[in-house]
Amino acid sequence: MTTVADTHATTGVEGHPDPALDIPPGYAPPAPQAEKPALTMPLPPSFTSVAEERQHRKEQLAGAFRLFGRLGFGEGVAGHITARDPERTDCYWVNPFGMSFRHIRVSDLVLVDEAGQVVEGTRMVNTAAVCIHGAVHAARPDVIAAAHAHSVHGKALSSLPGVMLEPLTQDACAFYDDHGRYDDYTGVVTDGEEGRHIAAAIGDRKAAILSNHGLITVGHSVAECAWWFITMERSCQAQLLAMAAGTPRAIDHDTALLTRGTVGGHLAGWFQLQPLWDEIVRSDPDLFD
Ligand SMILES: [Zn+2]
Numbered sequence: 001m002t003t004v005a006d007t008h009a010t011t012g013v014e015g016h017p018d019p020a021l022d023i024p025p026g027y028a029p030p031a032p033q034a035e036k037p038a039l040t041m042p043l044p045p046s047f048t049s050v051a052e053e054r055q056h057r058k059e060q061l062a063g064a065f066r067l068f069g070r071l072g073f074g075e076g077v078a079g080h081i082t083a084r085d086p087e088r089t090d091c092y093w094v095n096p097f098g099m100s101f102r103h104i105r106v107s108d109l110v111l112v113d114e115a116g117q118v119v120e121g122t123r124m125v126n127t128a129a130v131c132i133h134g135a136v137h138a139a140r141p142d143v144i145a146a147a148h149a150h151s152v153h154g155k156a157l158s159s160l161p162g163v164m165l166e167p168l169t170q171d172a173c174a175f176y177d178d179h180g181r182y183d184d185y186t187g188v189v190t191d192g193e194e195g196r197h198i199a200a201a202i203g204d205r206k207a208a209i210l211s212n213h214g215l216i217t218v219g220h221s222v223a224e225c226a227w228w229f230i231t232m233e234r235s236c237q238a239q240l241l242a243m244a245a246g247t248p249r250a251i252d253h254d255t256a257l258l259t260r261g262t263v264g265g266h267l268a269g270w271f272q273l274q275p276l277w278d279e280i281v282r283s284d285p286d287l288f289d
Contacts, residue, residue: 042274044221044267053086057144058106060222061093062287066280067226068149069101073233078214079149080129083222084137090114092137094130096123105289114138128189135195136202136218143218145225153237154215164209165235167251168242172235173259174228174269176251178205185212206264207232223277224269231272 047053061083073079079101082092093109095101110121114137116130129148136146157163162183167176182201189195198216201208206228207217215232219225242248251259262268280287 042271044223044270050087055106057083057086057222058093058109059288060226060277061109061145062104062106063277063280063284064145064147064222064226065095065101065104066284066287067230067276068147069103070280071151071230071233073149073151073229074101075150077126078128080126080133081145081147081222081226082129082133082137083145084143085111088113088119089141090137091119092133094125094133096121097126097129099123105287107289131189131192131195132198132216133195135192135199136216139196139199140202140204140218142220143225144220145222146216146218147225147229148210148214148216149229150214151229151233153240154209154233155213156240157236158209158211158213158215161211165232166239166248167256167259168248169235169238169251170259170263171231172238173251173256174264175207175232175235176256176260176264178260178264179207179209179232180205181209181211182213183211185210206269219269220266221270223273224266227269227273227276230276 045056047056061081064081068074068079068081077098080094082094085091085093091111091113093111095104096108096110099108108123110123110125111119112125112130112134113119114134116134118125132148133146137143157165162181164181165172165175165179167173180201180203182198184197186194189198198208198210202216202218206219207215209215215229215236217225217228217232219228239248
């Protein structure tokens with residue numbers, strides 16, 4: 001028996017079905033599908049020269065300061081973010097002492113060597129910045145950037161003896177079993193020994209709570225480091241709010257570890273800063289000066 005399908009398969013010209021047999025009146029065949037453009041998302045840049053990479057790091061650093069200023073992390077002259085130089089890897093770029101985070105431009109940044117001496121720039125650098133960041137950069141060759149500030153919720157949490165950042169929220173899981181605590185407070189950091197204690201408290205982790213002082217974070221990029229600081233400060237705020245309101249329920253160990261794997265990696269940290277980076281580039285174009 002010959003079926004309709006057989007007919008279509010055998011009656012066309014050169015093996016094609018005869019369109020007259022199966023296209024009803026008024027029927028328009030669909031237009032050929034245009035090829036869909038590939039979907040994209042921001043990715044960390046690559047560089048063709050060390051000068052290009054240095055410029056990028058300095059721009060990111062100036063942008064990170066602007067964000068810290070906008071988010072209210074400034075407290076007088078306290079606080080510093082550093083970025084390792086891509087060529088002179090024992091040196092790092094840092095903010096000038098006594099300058100508002102909200103005003104820092106690329107041209108204001110100061111290059112400091114491992115002995116804490118200014119090797120490029122004309123402004124003084126905070127001794128505490130040299131002691132803390134010099135020790136952290138020396139102890140962690142993998143670290144490109146380190147951030148420390150006296151943000152309100154970080155320093156409030158730091159005053160509670162032994163309290164760590166708990167996995168109370170998805171965001172806080174980035175720090176689950178991945179931050180340390182420095183329990184001593186012996187005054188303003190003015191020597192390298194104190195900096196080495198702080199570096200030891202960070203260990204191979206991404207952050208530490210410095211008792212009665214504030215927070216410090218590190219990252220494989222300026223953007224990652226800045227994001228950890230921002231989200232750590234906000235996670236401290238969330239924890240303090242939750243503790244004040246009742247008895248918070250923590251996320252269980254396995255789920256917290258799983259979540260850290262999603263939100264707590266180097267690329268995830270870099271990526272999370274991108275919306276804020278876009279905001280600051282649009283509102284503060286002079287940061288590139
Ligand atoms: Zn400090």
